[in-house]
Amino acid sequence: MTKLTEFSQTCLEKAGVPQHEARIITETMIEADARGIHSHGLMRLPIYVQRIQKGFIRSVSQVIVEQDSKATAVLDGNFSAGQVVATRAMEIAMGKAAEYGVGAVTAKNSNHFGIAAHYALMAVEQDMIGIVMSNTAPLMPPIGGAEKVLGNNPLAIAAPTPNQYPLLLDMALSNVALGKIIFAQTKGTPIPEGWGVDKDGNATTDPSAVLNGGFILPVGGPKGFGLALMIELLTGVLSGGAFSKMIPSMYDLTQKQSISHFMLAINISSFMDINRFREMASTLSSYVKEAVRASDVTELYLPGEIEFNLEEERKQSGIPMSQSVLADLNRLAATLQVPALDEK
Known part of the structure; x- marks a missing residue:
């Protein structure tokens, strides 16, 4: 590496x-x-x-704190690298959580920030719970629609445990991240059914058919679409940034993007003793790991465990x-x- x-x-x-x-x-x-x-x-x-x-994307970042209060802040990334903006946003959120119990920070005029888990895990390192959201360029139609109006807006939640790994949920709100379809196209391999449809709304296993005018679909149908809509509200709308159809594709090399993020850090010690929380989180994890398995299953996994x-x-x-x-x-x-x- x-x-x-x-x-x-x-x-x-x-x-x-x-x-x-x-x-x-x-x-x-x-x-x-x-x-x-x-x-x-x-x-x-x-x-x-x-x-x-x-x-x-700015080669040298210029992140400005536009609004600041005890437990909240709004950042303007000024089109800096998304990873740099998001890191700064979570650092500020953690600083506020250390003092006030919780810290909530929105950031606008940012760019693609990579995997949401990275920033949620920053909070875990400080014995906090991290919750991270971002909007993206539109990729998904409304249920029954035929126009892209929402991104597959990622959500990550991470919490400390006394075990080898923290608990970590990191997911996009489509059946699959668009990047996985792009990756399949670069490898020349088909995609599983259910990942996307072509421009006419027909199911396809051809990644190019999805990427050339087709759509990716929300996970869980209307539930996933509804959650993506609320993330759009907490990121683009709450930050005062761009949202939905205002955001161009990263691969449109004629204009800037304007991605927005939402970072929430929760200081566990403001709610309960951190060691007790860890013990209870471990117990919760054990209920999953030690549950009765189906006859053809050899191990049960917690969210994030396979990736760790x-x-x-x-x-x-x-x-x-x-x-x-x-x-x-x-x-x-x-x-x-x-x-x-x-x-x-």
């Missing part, structure tokens, strides 16, 4: 990003790839650099990379005059 980290940071620095900000952006991508969430991993580096070079296990494995074995992503990264390396990655 060290080689990939160095490669990413070098590319970003060549594009004018300060070293500490390049490190933040890189960390989120490496973390995603290590957990098997390749849709938010290094495959995103070329589009980030393109948007930086076009001035749609994979991350531990890849710390030893390294991160696998598809030939198409490797080729994209090496094309980027050539344009930036950075040493190419080899296949090892």
